[in-house]
Amino acid sequence: MSKYTLGATGIGLIALIIGEVTIPQQAAAGELYSITNLGSLNPTATGFDAYSPGYGINNAGQVVGSSILSSTDVFRSHAFRTAPNSAINPTTDDLGTLGGNSSTGYAINDFGQVVGESNKSVYGSDYAFLWSDATGMQNLGTLGGESSVANAINNLGQVVGSAETKEGEFHAFFYSGSGVLQDLTTVGGLSSANDINDSGQIVGSKQIQLGQNHPFLYSSSGALQDLGTLGGEEGVASAINNFGQVVGSADTGATFEPDDPKECPCNVSHAFFYSGSGTLQDLGTLGGPNSDATDINDFGQVVGNAGYIKGSKVTAPFLYSNGKISNLNDLIPANSGWVLENADGINNSGQIVGTGTIQDPGRNYPVHAFLLTPVLKPTSVPEPSIIFGSLTASAFGIFLGKKSKQQGKAKGLV
Template identity: 45%
Template sequence: MKTIRPFGTRGLILILAPALGISVGFASPAFAQAFREVPVIVNPDGKVTDLGTLGGFFSNGYGINDSGQVVGESATTRGERHAFITGPDGMGMTDLGTLGGSFSAAYGINDSGQVVGESATTRGERHAFITGPGGMGMTDLGTLGGSSSSATGINDSGQVVGWYRTTGDFGYHAFIIGPGGMGMTDLGTLGGSSSSASGINDSGQVVGWSYTTGGEGHAFITGPDGMGMTDLGTLGGNFSVASGINDSGQVAGYSATTGGETHAFITGPGGMGMTDLGTLGGSYSYASGINDSGQVVGWSDATGGARHAFITGPDGMGMTYLTSFADLPDRVYDALGINNQGQVIALSVPEPASYALMLAGLGLVSFMARGKKLPGNNQSALS
């Protein structure tokens, strides 16, 4: 199956640049600023922290721990994409480097500051990595025989989850690794050819998605330490994806509905029961993260079709606009993570008025869903 990775703002830049007669590598400062895509931390008190970049014109934040350290990827002054870590409350961005290649991205962080993600190697392969506490030192986690792997989550004991390409590169399987990056174990599938893990809690319960024997992609949960994969079902449609899990085993993600829409969901403790979180008025919503009180974050379209970040109350109650907590000058269109302090990582871009003239007549007026870390993590690839 071909992996489809939807694009965000920087994808629009790459598409638009030839039509506008612009070389992206040498874009003017004004052009770069107009399309600047950066993560922000939105605090419960409404304070907003702009995380900035590593010198380039965009960055993305994917994981946050309870001290507010954020990890993700950023464009550098050399035009490469590198993983980063910040200090507490998002202060100060540090380049984590690579495994020898020109690319790396960080997807998860635990409370001691161990970071996991993926990086290009000197051979041009993509391998999962782990760092020491505080983001110190990048170690290649290897694969189980295939050419690539990616680490997507880590718990406080240092257990790591992700996915790896199987031998022959005909599919990919979810994996779990013991504390400190020791020993990669294949978690199998729900009967189909491929699976991928997206999150792990402190008891070692893993969530993600897998193909079933019937060929559908379904969300799954395992028991402690990755033992036993259980199908979480769907909201009535033909696919679902689990994005995150908290320490009581509540799972957040998204699923096709009986009406053909895609809605965010939350389960009860231990993955029991799937509840539709609805939308902000439109047809689609996607949950990206959950904290231990059951607050869920993600994005949804509104009645007019515009995409907005959302947050819920405890146990997924009451979906509301993230901007209701803060007065933001930019458009906050996605929320990717939330910690137990209620700090949310969100992605912002300038309001459309700042670059509307550049887009006029090109017909590209909205941002597609972001595929950040799961192979096939989108409706087109799973349905």
């Protein structure tokens, strides 16, 4: 089947709209996840040589990240993209580089297109890239400076990230296939775009006049809307779903005393949820001082990382759902042999991607990407009309994406 046909994702959206399929029940305390070790591009490696963090996941269960390639050169790492619900295959999943020795994949859309950063030479700067099956890895360039990074891509192939200007500042950018990056910062100050949904809404962080970073939401109005904080000075928006719900982290205005007082000042920063109007909602922590939300799916499930020891910066990955925050280490089998350390992505099936340490002294405790899959009894959607508009827009966006991708072949966009 051509990758430009509607495919399983589009069929799934349509079926969900008309109520012919069920979705997993939202997470609750005590539920279990199965865990898949996604492995490494260097499958015989042990310890740090096996380092292969996972960062992004699409609705098909494909995962992207990076992996060290050689035990003799730990600075040589490549971006990977797995097959759906599968471990890394070193033969097929290595995405290569822009000519240098390293690359990292940060996000993937439902067409399998990947974005991230890569260098063109061993000691050169990193550049934002767009990778597809048709064209391989493309350098998206900068805003006139020396480096850039692509953080997210939606189903229309639109990309956002951060790029250096000729003045040496890093600004949030938007890329729509025109061949050039659009600077989203109309006034001075640093900024970064961290995610984009299928409606083209963008979130990230931007310096305000006082020099602090605040989370922003960018819509078709053309202005960066300051979302504020939880009472403190700074914050960042990390992700947005197709309903315009935003998550990230923001200072609360409080401070905490760390294990090492030399590390102060230590502001308390908590994960937040923004519904699209009103103020930020504090999602709390796992018992420690800080938390950070990294992703949200279209059913409002949030993942991130949170402190779980009072006065310490030690963190664990969390799931926030139905008003409850849970340590993901408590939701996997007790004999899994894993310590989960970070959660960076969640798809609409509730699958979670992140990075953890395998408790195997014989292999010197390798750090690998993991894929968590909910072990849940399915339940029908109570009110499918609630999600009709968003999913219809997503399906229509896929159609438009198909058309724009086909038109963009001549421009080397896909």
